[in-house]
Amino acid sequence: MSRVGVLGARGKVGSAVCAAVDEADGLTLAAEVDVDDSLDLLVEHRAQAVVDFTHPDVVMANLEFCIAHGIHAVVGTTGFDDDRLATLTGWLDDAPGVGVLIAPNFSIGAVLMMRFAAQAAPLFESVEIVELHHPTKADAPSGTAARTARLVAEARRTAGSAPMPDATSTGLDAARGADVEGVRVHSVRARGLVAHQEVVFGGLGETLTVRHDSLDRSSFTPGVLAALRSVHGRPGLTVGLENLLDL
Numbered sequence: 001m002s003r004v005g006v007l008g009a010r011g012k013v014g015s016a017v018c019a020a021v022d023e024a025d026g027l028t029l030a031a032e033v034d035v036d037d038s039l040d041l042l043v044e045h046r047a048q049a050v051v052d053f054t055h056p057d058v059v060m061a062n063l064e065f066c067i068a069h070g071i072h073a074v075v076g077t078t079g080f081d082d083d084r085l086a087t088l089t090g091w092l093d094d095a096p097g098v099g100v101l102i103a104p105n106f107s108i109g110a111v112l113m114m115r116f117a118a119q120a121a122p123l124f125e126s127v128e129i130v131e132l133h134h135p136t137k138a139d140a141p142s143g144t145a146a147r148t149a150r151l152v153a154e155a156r157r158t159a160g161s162a163p164m165p166d167a168t169s170t171g172l173d174a175a176r177g178a179d180v181e182g183v184r185v186h187s188v189r190a191r192g193l194v195a196h197q198e199v200v201f202g203g204l205g206e207t208l209t210v211r212h213d214s215l216d217r218s219s220f221t222p223g224v225l226a227a228l229r230s231v232h233g234r235p236g237l238t239v240g241l242e243n244l245l246d247l
């Protein structure tokens with residue numbers, strides 16, 4: 001039986017996670033923490049693991065506290081670059097036995113979308129990513145899109161792919177999207193959307209579009225519960241839900 005604290009408990013995903021933990025066998029919802037609540041609640045309520053769906057600006061301070069107090073963490077909050085991951089690894093080196101699992105996306109469909117995109121990447125001349133989200137999202141591009149772009153870029157580098165064709169020589173700033181390791185990423189924000197992504201591949205006389213849609217935030221909770229059930233057995237840093245799946 002693991003006692004779970006949820007950080008960002010009143011947020012869009014955090015509230016869905018609280019409900020899922022509350023109903024899950026073998027997990028107890030021990031603490032619900034949101035903005036302006038003290039992290040000491042986690043210690044007072046003897047949380048053994050936390051789930052963090054807060055904000056990129058606060059997630060590092062949350063994790064520093066948890067690791068220092070020997071609390072495992074399952075993290076959905078975005079904003080993890082190489083510097084942040086290196087800092088986390090340093091903290092974890094000083095806290096043997098503590099596990100932190102970060103996933104840019106906890107939905108099974110998104111994990112498969114990233115995997116399929118990486119598989120297709122060396123086989124097409126062109127690839128661009130379009131991510132579409134609700135307008136209350138703080139970060140652009142999304143963590144999922146950034147991760148997909150890096151996986152695609154790595155697959156193309158490994159295969160020795162030629163540069164993508166693109167004759168653009170004039171245009172408005174940002175019209176061609178953000179450049180993530182040479183892969184163009186376009187971010188759409190619109191009311192009504194939840195979380196969606198298309199990876200568009202182009203080859204001679206054909207295109208392939210790999211698309212994933214999270215239609216409801218319940219899409220993230222099975223992955224979060226699976227991570228909670230395994231994080232205590234994975235000391236150190238794990239990045240990506242795919243590490244828990246037999247793909």
Ligand SMILES: NC(=O)C1=CN([C@@H]2O[C@H](COP(=O)(O)OP(=O)(O)OC[C@H]3O[C@@H](n4cnc5c(N)ncnc54)[C@H](OP(=O)(O)O)[C@@H]3O)[C@@H](O)[C@H]2O)C=CC1
Binds near residue numbers: 007078103106
């Ligand atoms: N990896 C994944 O599968 C997914 C990741 N995400 C990511 O998760 C994060 C949260 O997303 P979402 O739920 O949509 O956002 P919300 O804004 O709906 O929820 C975040 C919650 O955290 C609260 N909060 C802010 N600061 C703190 C703090 N220091 N301690 C505790 N709680 C705090 C916010 O309060 P207030 O509003 O008052 O600031 C809010 O209630 C984002 O980074 C998002 O990109 C989202 C979906 C899936």
Ligand SMILES: O=C(O)C1=N[C@H](C(=O)O)C[C@H](O)C1
Binds near residue numbers: 104141194
């Ligand atoms: O903010 C969101 O909503 C989401 N954030 C994550 C991201 O940035 O990739 C995961 C999913 O796209 C939903």
